[in-house]
Amino acid sequence: MGGLAATLGAVGLTPFELAAQRGQRGAAAGGAAAKPDGPPKDPQVEYEKMAKLANNENPYGPSEAVMKAMNDAWKYANRYGYPDGGIRDAIAEHHGVKPENIILAAGSGEILKLVDDVYLPDHKIVVGMDPTYGSVYQYTTNSKAKAIKVALKKDYTADIDAMIQETKLHSRDVGLVYLCNPNNPTGNIVNKADIKKLLNSIPEEIPVLIDEAYHHFVDNPNYETSIPYVLEGRRVIVARTFSKIAALAGMRLGFAIAPKEMVGEMGPFALSSISSVVKYGGVAALKDTAYEAKMKAMNKQLRDRTTAELKQLGWETIPSDANFFMVNLKTDMGPIQTEFQKRNVLVGRRFSPMDNWLRVSVGSDDEMKRFVTVFKEIFPNGPDAKKPTTSAGGI
Numbered sequence: 209m210g211g212l213a214a215t216l217g218a219v220g221l222t223p224f225e226l227a228a229q230r231g232q233r234g235a236a237a238g239g240a241a242a243k244p245d246g247p248p249k250d251p252q253v254e255y256e257k258m259a260k261l262a263n264n265e266n267p268y269g270p271s272e273a274v275m276k277a278m279n280d281a282w283k284y285a286n287r288y289g290y291p292d293g294g295i296r297d298a299i300a301e302h303h304g305v306k307p308e309n310i311i312l313a314a315g316s317g318e319i320l321k322l323v324d325d326v327y328l329p330d331h332k333i334v335v336g337m338d339p340t341y342g343s344v345y346q347y348t349t350n351s352k353a354k355a356i357k358v359a360l361k362k363d364y365t366a367d368i369d370a371m372i373q374e375t376k377l378h379s380r381d382v383g384l385v386y387l388c389n390p391n392n393p394t395g396n397i398v399n400k401a402d403i404k405k406l407l408n409s410i411p412e413e414i415p416v417l418i419d420e421a422y423h424h425f426v427d428n429p430n431y432e433t434s435i436p437y438v439l440e441g442r443r444v445i446v447a448r449t450f451s452k453i454a455a456l457a458g459m460r461l462g463f464a465i466a467p468k469e470m471v472g473e474m475g476p477f478a479l480s481s482i483s484s485v486v487k488y489g490g491v492a493a494l495k496d497t498a499y500e501a502k503m504k505a506m507n508k509q510l511r512d513r514t515t516a517e518l519k520q521l522g523w524e525t526i527p528s529d530a531n532f533f534m535v536n537l538k539t540d541m542g543p544i545q546t547e548f549q550k551r552n553v554l555v556g557r558r559f560s561p562m563d564n565w566l567r568v569s570v571g572s573d574d575e576m577k578r579f580v581t582v583f584k585e586i587f588p589n590g591p592d593a594k595k596p597t598t599s600a601g602g603i
């Protein structure tokens with residue numbers, strides 16, 4: 209079961225689809241002669257039951273102001289994304305750059321794909337950390353580029369010296385350096401001195417993509433956004449999203465901030481399939497700084513409470529500056545992810561080579577309580593027990 213769940217996770221099924229699979233498997237397991245499990249499960253009902261701690265989403269949803277702005281924009285649903293509420297200007301102003309520095313996308317995932325299309329053609333190389341948010345590596349498979357994945361250091365932070373070394377060694381073929389800051393899945397930051405060192409050490413023509421999807425959650429004096437490097441004219445692309453702190457994951461809005469010349473290189477490849485409605489939502493989200501501060505504070509409080517509870521039970525976690533954290537299960541995470549799922553808690557997915565670590569998103573107060581209760585149920589004897597307890601009596 210663990211293997212199957214891991215495989216499902218790896219092929220990227222949504223929690224919705226996973227829940228549906230679960231219903232089907234339950235029925236299939238009964239076989240022709242056995243009593244069926246009952247009527248097939250409604251995937252939506254199944255999904256609603258779950259504590260959703262697997263996708264680093266915002267559990268509270270968009271702010272009142274954002275909802276109102278989007279509701280007021282429904283009248284443009286018949287238009288191709290325009291009028292747009294002035295979203296490009298609003299993003300530029302908010303971040304102290306010019307509109308010509310902005311590329312809009314339907315989520316920052318689309319920015320990562322765009323960067324791959326432009327800077328990683330056949331045989332080019334991307335240098336990045338391992339593990340990290342894997343999309344850029346996945347896209348290289350299609351574009352026939354290659355990835356040099358640099359292992360994290362023993363403390364699970366980026367090995368910037370090794371990344372510099374690999375980039376210099378292959379400099380003729382490196383099309384991109386990718387840094388996720390804070391890093392997904394570890395939740396820790398790449399500190400500002402390391403970013404400076406990297407940019408000052410590699411050939412200046414090599415583009416560097418800095419994925420700041422979790423920027424708004426960070427509370428760490430060693431962290432700094434990399435937008436100032438764009439203003440300096442360096443070949444730096446900063447990717448941002450409205451999916452996380454602004455809670456608009458399902459509405460799809462992200463953007464890149466880059467030097468004008470790079471916007472010119474990427475622009476022709478951009479899809480820009482963004483709805484009018486979310487553009488109005490985005491403008492309102494930028495203005496609603498009070499909501500953003502509240503989300504940040506609530507996330508920190510629940511993340512720190514949950515990791516403190518785990519620590520008290522003897523478990524190791526990686527200090528996180530994001531809306532998720534990792535806990536060392538000391539056993540393969542696949543079967544444990546399945547055990548959580550059986551108890552209506554969605555966690556994970558697998559981030560090899562950290563196969564013994566489980567990534568847990570920070571949900572609502574209730575969801576985090578459910579997570580801790582289930583965690584204790586699966587591991588009643590703490591981290592030093594030989595085997596976790598499973599609902600089937602053993603994994």
Ligand SMILES: Cc1ncc(COP(=O)(O)O)c(C=O)c1O
Binds near residue numbers: 264318448461
């Ligand atoms: C680091 C990172 N970058 C980019 C994305 C893509 O997010 P979206 O396309 O919703 O903006 C995610 C999503 O989880 C992420 O974790």
